[in-house]
Amino acid sequence: MPKITQKKMLTQDMLELHLEKPEGLDYQAGQFVQFEIPVEGQIVKRSYSLASTPSDEDLSFCIKILPQQLNGPASAYLPTLSVGDEIAIGPVRGRFCVSEPSDxxxxxxxxxxxxxxxxxxxxxxxxxxxxxxxxxxxxxxxxxxxxxxxxxxxxxxxxxxxxxxxxxxxxxxxxxxxxxxxxxxxxxxxxxxxxxxxxxxxxxxxxxxxxxxxxxxxxxxxxxxx
Ligand SMILES: Cc1cc2nc3c(=O)[nH]c(=O)nc-3n(C[C@H](O)[C@H](O)[C@H](O)COP(=O)(O)OP(=O)(O)OC[C@H]3O[C@@H](n4cnc5c(N)ncnc54)[C@H](O)[C@@H]3O)c2cc1C
The missing domain is CATH 3.40.50.80 (Nucleotide-binding domain of ferredoxin-NADP reductase (FNR) module)
Incomplete structure (x- = not known):
């Protein structure tokens, strides 16, 4: 499981999170992965787009933390993590990518x-x-x-x-x-x-x-x- 290498609040509800890039993980800019979020002994999956580029050392993410009253499991869990903690992620997915050069x-x-x-x-x-x-x-x-x-x-x-x-x-x-x-x-x-x-x-x-x-x-x- 990749470890968190950096974590900071960009604003009062926007979290920037960096994870170690697992060896062999290839992706294209614009794709996403799913985080496994533990909730009361179960796992729920939430998708997060990669904010990093394939040549960056880490994977980075920009995550909006929803207000507590919406009871979002990821919004409750992710802010409790610290640098060095691990989080499971799934395979790279998505087609929101640029194929050939154009404006x-x-x-x-x-x-x-x-x-x-x-x-x-x-x-x-x-x-x-x-x-x-x-x-x-x-x-x-x-x-x-x-x-x-x-x-x-x-x-x-x-x-x-x-x-x-x-x-x-x-x-x-x-x-x-x-x-x-x-x-x-x-x-x-x-x-x-x-x-x-x-x-x-x-x-x-x-x-x-x-x-x-x-x-x-x-x-x-x-x-x-x-
Ligand atoms: C392909 C993909 C990529 C994504 N990438 C990102 C990303 O890079 N960054 C990011 O922050 N999120 C991203 N998301 C959304 C993310 O997966 C979660 O849905 C989000 O973080 C909320 O998760 P949660 O568990 O806290 O709340 P949830 O359990 O998903 O939602 C809790 C409640 O809040 C409501 N809700 C959900 N989102 C909002 C909202 N924006 N405003 C108001 N009410 C809402 C839901 O309807 C529900 O009632 C992506 C989603 C997809 C499908």
Whole structure:
């Protein structure tokens, strides 16, 4: 069983977890694994997208901890673990992956950024894509913001990477982009691009419908719903 190598709260409800990469485990950016969560002598499985890239030393994850009243077993269990503890994971699964190079429009809300950051870093750092990579990332409030420094550094380093963070319920002093991701998708229509959407069922449904209305080929719209 892989050991936890790093654990930190990114915001009050977003957990970044790193696990040792088991020997021989191969994966593509955007795939996921299932964690085995012990609950009262039984095991329940919960899926988590890999936020790391295949060349990273560890596996990393970005996990939203649900409020206690929802009684989510993983949300109750994962925060109790410490560095050095072990957790069982299943085989790599999923097809939320980039096959050949093309312009990419990546749209995420909340923990939906997990597979997307893996895809962004893999395209830029490992595959050296010459194509444009656009990221539209939606969160609610300034207090929910995380990994801004990571994306800002990628923008500085890769001229073909473009990043918009939008907040749906910012405070009055927020000077950045405002609104839901659906308010900004119209600025990201590119009929040659491939689209990768990840987040809540409503966001994915609304963005997908809008793209199809704009004549984006549905085969070019990939999505993962949490
Ligand atoms: C392919 C795949 C990849 C995933 N990757 C990630 C990931 O990278 N990061 C991540 O955080 N999650 C991810 N998830 C979701 C994850 O598997 C769990 O569902 C989530 O962590 C909640 O687990 P839990 O055991 O705490 O609660 P659950 O037992 O799943 O849910 C408890 C209760 O909360 C409700 N609920 C569940 N999710 C939400 C929500 N977001 N908002 C409001 N109510 C909710 C449920 O309907 C239920 O009533 C992924 C899911 C899939 C299918």
């Amino acid at each position: 990419l429009v990546l749209i995420a809300t909340g923990a939906g950024i997990a597979p997307i950051i893996g895809i962004v870093r893999d395209e830029l750092e490992n595959r050296g894509t010459p194509k444009n990579v656009y990221l539209l990332f939606g969160l609610r409030h300034e207090d929910d913001v995380f990994w801004k420094d990571v994306f800002d550094q990628l923008v500085e380093r890769y001229p073909n990477f473009h990043y918009t963070l939008t907040l749906s319920r910012p405070s009055d002093t927020w000077t950045g982009t405002r609104g839901r991701v659906t308010d900004h998708v119209q600025n990201h229509i590119d009929n040659d691009a491939k689209y990768f959407l990840c987040g809540s069922p409503n966001m994915v449904k609304d963005v997908r419908s809008f793209l199809v209305e704009q004549k984006v080929d549905p085969k070019k719209i990939h999505f993962e719903i949490f």
